[in-house]
Amino acid sequence: MAEAVFRTEELSRQYGSGAAAVHALRGISVEMMAGELTVLLGPSGSGKSTFLNILGGLDKATSGRAWFTDHELTAMSDRDLTRYRRDHVGFVFQFYNLVPSLTAKENVALVTEIAANPMPPEEALERVGMGHRIDHFPAEMSGGEQQRVSVARAIAKRPQVLLCDEPTGALDSKTGVQVLAALDRINRDLGTTTVVITHNAGIRKMAHRVIRFQDGALSGVEENAERVRPEELEW
Numbered sequence: 001m002a003e004a005v006f007r008t009e010e011l012s013r014q015y016g017s018g019a020a021a022v023h024a025l026r027g028i029s030v031e032m033m034a035g036e037l038t039v040l041l042g043p044s045g046s047g048k049s050t051f052l053n054i055l056g057g058l059d060k061a062t063s064g065r066a067w068f069t070d071h072e073l074t075a076m077s078d079r080d081l082t083r084y085r086r087d088h089v090g091f092v093f094q095f096y097n098l099v100p101s102l103t104a105k106e107n108v109a110l111v112t113e114i115a116a117n118p119m120p121p122e123e124a125l126e127r128v129g130m131g132h133r134i135d136h137f138p139a140e141m142s143g144g145e146q147q148r149v150s151v152a153r154a155i156a157k158r159p160q161v162l163l164c165d166e167p168t169g170a171l172d173s174k175t176g177v178q179v180l181a182a183l184d185r186i187n188r189d190l191g192t193t194t195v196v197i198t199h200n201a202g203i204r205k206m207a208h209r210v211i212r213f214q215d216g217a218l219s220g221v222e223e224n225a226e227r228v229r230p231e232e233l234e235w
């Protein structure tokens, strides 16, 4: 039986208090399985980023519990959360945040220099289809290519989980597909448990599991019996 890498129980997050309180998450109970690619789908403001940030140790719940394997994230100190992020989590955000004065390889090496068991930057870039661009600077790359370098940077430390917040949000569909194909390949080849936020419903078809958000609550969980390759997605 598949093992749950993430599990939440009545997870809630409130920002502010009193009349100004925003209930970003309202009691989310869900699981994400080892080796799976999960898509978090929902409209803007439905709580997806808040949920992903708590799973990644970047934000804290107001109530409820969350686990990474058998470690309870919601019981960890800030120091433990920092160590958890450093050792286990790769992040990809909508904007690539590459250092403009460093080449692709140097951007990836920033991470591999401080990781315990990193893959060589060349290998990470090869895995996202950027092996031929290792000496290029961000300004010499398209948005989709820069995003693939940021995926290489995220996987180079061999994280157990890869958390991606709108990785194609700033891209057109053609370059977006190349980024999704890179994520799909990493999930298949390395078995990295991957969570991808999107508000683009077409992307759900590449996932093993789809978790839908609406107004901070779950509005459904589906498993895809058959997955569509990113290259065949329509959006």
Ligand SMILES: Nc1ncnc2c1ncn2[C@@H]1O[C@H](COP(=O)(O)OP(=O)(O)OP(=O)(O)O)[C@@H](O)[C@H]1O
Binding pocket: 015, 016, 022, 023, 024, 042, 043, 044, 045, 046, 047, 048, 049, 050, 051, 199
């Ligand atoms: N730091 C914050 N302070 C106050 N409210 C916040 C904060 N972060 C998020 N929110 C609110 O919480 C709700 C959920 O936001 P969240 O970013 O998690 O949604 P989302 O589904 O990821 O949306 P998007 O697709 O636009 O990123 C929104 O109403 C948002 O305005």
